[in-house]
Amino acid sequence: MSQHSVGALAGRASLHELSPRARVFAGRLDGLPSDVLDELRRHVVGGGSLLIAPEPDDAVAADLAGVVVERVHPTAEWFVTLMARSEAVRLDGEVPVSSTVRTLTPLADDVRVTATTNVAMRPRPVITVRSVGCGRVVASGVADLERVIAHPTLGRFVLRLMRQDRPDAPREIGVAIVGYGPHGGMGYVHGLACAETDGLRLAAAVDNVPERLAAATSDFPDIRPYPDATSLVGDGAVELVIVATPPTSHATIALEMLRAGRHVVLEKPMCLTAGEADQLIAEAERWDRVLTVHQSRRWDRDFMALREIVSGGRIGEVFNIETFVGGFDHPCRLWHSDELVSGGAIFDWGSHHVDWMLALYGSPPARVLASAHKRAWHDVTNADQMTIWMQWIDGREATFRQSDLAAIRRPKFYVQGTAGTIEGRYRPLVTETVVPGRGYSEHRDHHAEAPVTLHIARYDGPGRLIEESVPPAAGAGWAFHRNLADHLLLGEPLAVPPSQSRDVVAVLEAAHRSAAAGGILVELG
Numbered sequence: 001m002s003q004h005s006v007g008a009l010a011g012r013a014s015l016h017e018l019s020p021r022a023r024v025f026a027g028r029l030d031g032l033p034s035d036v037l038d039e040l041r042r043h044v045v046g047g048g049s050l051l052i053a054p055e056p057d058d059a060v061a062a063d064l065a066g067v068v069v070e071r072v073h074p075t076a077e078w079f080v081t082l083m084a085r086s087e088a089v090r091l092d093g094e095v096p097v098s099s100t101v102r103t104l105t106p107l108a109d110d111v112r113v114t115a116t117t118n119v120a121m122r123p124r125p126v127i128t129v130r131s132v133g134c135g136r137v138v139a140s141g142v143a144d145l146e147r148v149i150a151h152p153t154l155g156r157f158v159l160r161l162m163r164q165d166r167p168d169a170p171r172e173i174g175v176a177i178v179g180y181g182p183h184g185g186m187g188y189v190h191g192l193a194c195a196e197t198d199g200l201r202l203a204a205a206v207d208n209v210p211e212r213l214a215a216a217t218s219d220f221p222d223i224r225p226y227p228d229a230t231s232l233v234g235d236g237a238v239e240l241v242i243v244a245t246p247p248t249s250h251a252t253i254a255l256e257m258l259r260a261g262r263h264v265v266l267e268k269p270m271c272l273t274a275g276e277a278d279q280l281i282a283e284a285e286r287w288d289r290v291l292t293v294h295q296s297r298r299w300d301r302d303f304m305a306l307r308e309i310v311s312g313g314r315i316g317e318v319f320n321i322e323t324f325v326g327g328f329d330h331p332c333r334l335w336h337s338d339e340l341v342s343g344g345a346i347f348d349w350g351s352h353h354v355d356w357m358l359a360l361y362g363s364p365p366a367r368v369l370a371s372a373h374k375r376a377w378h379d380v381t382n383a384d385q386m387t388i389w390m391q392w393i394d395g396r397e398a399t400f401r402q403s404d405l406a407a408i409r410r411p412k413f414y415v416q417g418t419a420g421t422i423e424g425r426y427r428p429l430v431t432e433t434v435v436p437g438r439g440y441s442e443h444r445d446h447h448a449e450a451p452v453t454l455h456i457a458r459y460d461g462p463g464r465l466i467e468e469s470v471p472p473a474a475g476a477g478w479a480f481h482r483n484l485a486d487h488l489l490l491g492e493p494l495a496v497p498p499s500q501s502r503d504v505v506a507v508l509e510a511a512h513r514s515a516a517a518g519g520i521l522v523e524l525g
Contacts, residue, residue, distance in 0.1 A: 021048040021135075022162045026145050029060040045133030049162035053143045054102065065139040066108035066130045071119075073101045078117045080126060080142065080154060085114060086170065087160035089198050090482045095153045099144040104128055114161060115154075117141075127154075129161045138162055160490070173488055174237040176204035178229050178253055179245035179267075180216040186244045186267060187212075190294075191220050193478040199485035203237050229253050233260045240488070242294070243267060246341045251276040254291070258283045263290040263488065268351035270501040272343045273509050277502035284498065290487065292494055293501035297352040298359065299479045301451040301472035302424055306413055309422060309470060310360055315458060316419030319396045321360060323353045324410035325448050326385070326403035330377060337380035345382040346370065346512050349402045349448075354388065355504045357398040360415075364503040364524060365390035365398070370511035371519045376405060388511040412452050420458035420465075427452060 023043060029052065032040070037060065044050050044064070054061040056069040078101045082088040101117060103124035115127035126141035138161045142148050149155045175194050180187030187205060194200040204224045205216035213225040226232050232241070233256075240263040243253050251271040254264045264284070270293045271277050284291035297303060310318055335341040336348060358364055368390050372383035385403040401410065413424040429450040431443045451472035457465045483495040510522040 021164065022051070022159065023048065024051045024145055024149070026053060028055045028058050029064065030058050032060075044135035044137060047134035047164055049136040049138065049164065051138045051140060051145065051148075051158055051162060053140045053145050053148075054104065056102070061139075062107060064132065065128065065137045066111040067104040067106050067125070067128050067139050069141075070103045070105040070124065073103065073119065075100045078126075078142070080115050080117050081123065082115050082153075082157060083113065087114070087157055089170065090485055091157055092153050095151070097142055097147060097151055097154060099142045099147050101126060102141040102143055104139060104141045114138075115157070127158065127161075134164075136162055136164070156486075156492070165491075170199070171489065172199055172201040173239050173263075173485065174203035174235075175200055175240045175242060176206060176226075176232055176235070176238040177202070177216075177242045177244055178206040178232070178257075179243065179249075180205040180207040180212050181244060182212055183215045183219070187216060188219050190242050190244065190481075191216075191223075193481040195220070197478050197481045197485055199489050200240075200481060204232060204235055206232055229256060232257075239263060240265065240290075240484075246335050247272055247343045247347055248341055251280060254280050255283055258287055258289050258291065261287060261289065264292075265484065266291075266293045266501075268293055268295055268355075268501070268504075269343065269347045269508060270498070270505050272347065272505070274502060274506040277498070277505045281498050281502060290484075290494070291498045292484065292496045293498065294480060295352070295355050295496050295501065295504075296480055298355065298496070299476040301475055302413070302454065303356055304473035304476065305454055305470055306415065306422060306424070307360065308473065309454065309456065310415065310417070314420065315415070315417030315422060315456065318360065318415060318417045320414075320416040321357050321398040322400075322411070322414040323356065323398075324401050324403070324406075324412060325349045325353065326401070326406045327409055327447065328405055328407040331380050331382065331384075331404045333380060337382045339381040342382065343508075344512055345372070345386045345402055346388065346508050346515065348382070350386075350388060350400060350508050350511070351504060353400040353402075354390075354507050355501070357390065357400065358500065358503055358507070361392060361396060361398070363392070364507060366393040366524060367391050368507055368510040368514055368522045368524065369519060370515040372515035373405070383515070386511075386515060388507070390507065409447075412448075413454065420456055422454055422456050424452040424454045426450070 054069055062068045077096050077098050079094055079096050081094045111128050111130045113125040114129050116123040117126045128139045130137050138158055140148055177187045177190050191202045194202040202220050202223055206226045206229055207213045217225055241257040242265040243250055244267045247269050250266050257264050331337045370388045373385040375384050377384050385405050387401045390398045409426050411423050411425050415422040426447045427450055429445040433441050435441050454470040457467045460466045486492040487494045514520050514522045
């Protein structure tokens with residue numbers, strides 16, 4: 001059956017998301033040899049699952065899936081609406097997909113309609129599931145099964161429909177935030193994400209500043225406040241701990257929580273050394289606990305668009321990536337600017353930008369070189385400007401610069417490939433208002449919070465370039481937290497495996513060492 005496997009059809013889908021008991025068949029079942037068809041039936045009856053796209057007048061598909069094709073509709077953008085089922089939890093309820101669509105008619109009482117699409121303003125079945133023996137047959141009226149599996153919502157939905165080991169009863173994971181912070185800080189962000197993500201429930205908050213604990217209980221009145229992480233250990237309702245303290249304390253708190261049997265999410269950076277990261281990963285494996293890092297900017301709308309362009313090969317093979325953040329202004333005077341607490345400027349925005357670069361290239365670099373300047377802002381201990389240069393074993397390179405001395409900003413993204421280039425430039429984000437009695441007022445948000453439009457130029461022969469603009473991708477909502485709940489409650493793959501964040505830390509640690517030594521080249525093991 002390998003020629004009919006998911007691997008032959010999935011395209012960009014992740015093979016590791018597929019159960020060994022799940023199979024996909026594209027084409028007419030009534031054209032299969034009898035021995036192959038018999039093996040397929042045995043697979044399903046024995047507890048396996050099968051995803052098919054029924055063809056019109058395919059009697060074998062109708063017998064197996066319990067549906068027939070009602071009507072074939074032309075290729076267009078169709079909106080698929082998921083029914084209120086356990087398999088749809090934490091998935092968008094309605095999503096567009098471009099494909100030929102075949103609306104389906106159930107033939108048997110044991111067929112369950114799981115998704116519909118509107119045809120002439122009427123909902124018609126487009127995905128169904130049927131139990132056959134100990135297994136399941138999922139029928140998709142979205143005819144392009146490769147597109148279905150690759151779709152970020154429909155792919156996960158049909159895979160859940162195909163699973164035999166789904167938890168029957170929904171439950172909630174009790175969450176605690178260690179280092180809640182001030183009003184509107186990261187504690188509030190995580191608390192809001194838990195409140196708006198099915199399966200997560202904020203149960204407790206920890207902070208050693210009474211005013212911040214007061215902020216936590218004001219924001220979320222039902223939680224239990226604690227003055228330190230050790231006090232949290234006795235709270236049996238807490239399964240997951242989010243560590244949002246300054247980076248220098250990440251490893252110590254995470255180790256304590258893992259040894260206390262809690263799953264752990266760390267704010268970026270994971271920690272300050274690769275050795276600490278290795279110890280955390282080993283401890284999580286020892287206690288069979290989940291460990292991950294809130295690499296939230298993987299879901300920035302402009303980076304998602306950039307990643308899609310690069311992975312789609314639209315600028316050929318990427319060999320140079322440059323990113324930048326900063327401006328010319330006095331740095332903040334909070335712990336972010338204190339090297340003894342933050343780990344240094346390299347560990348601040350570098351945690352996001354290096355993560356982007358490693359995600360685009362798919363692996364860590366072979367060597368790192370960094371420089372740091374202390375030129376103007378002597379009341380803070382972080383460098384005023386730092387640059388990290390990375391090189392891969394095959395010569396590909398990447399450069400990240402963070403600066404508080406850049407009166408003219410560099411592009412946020414500058415990515416070169418063998419067939420073209422992508423650039424994305426920052427734009428100011430200013431809200432202007434007229435306040436009665438006070439007059440004109442303006443509020444400037446940090447420029448890095450505004451997603452940028454990407455500009456692409458691709459080679460089209462001598463003297464010709466094709467240029468286009470690509471807007472930011474659609475917002476992903478609480479994508480990190482939804483994935484976390486999906487992993488803990490459904491066993492689905494973790495979006496940010498700890499090994500990836502460990503690689504980021506290794507680069508940042510090497511860059512910090514390089515800059516401290518005047519810009520020496522550091523080889524990574």
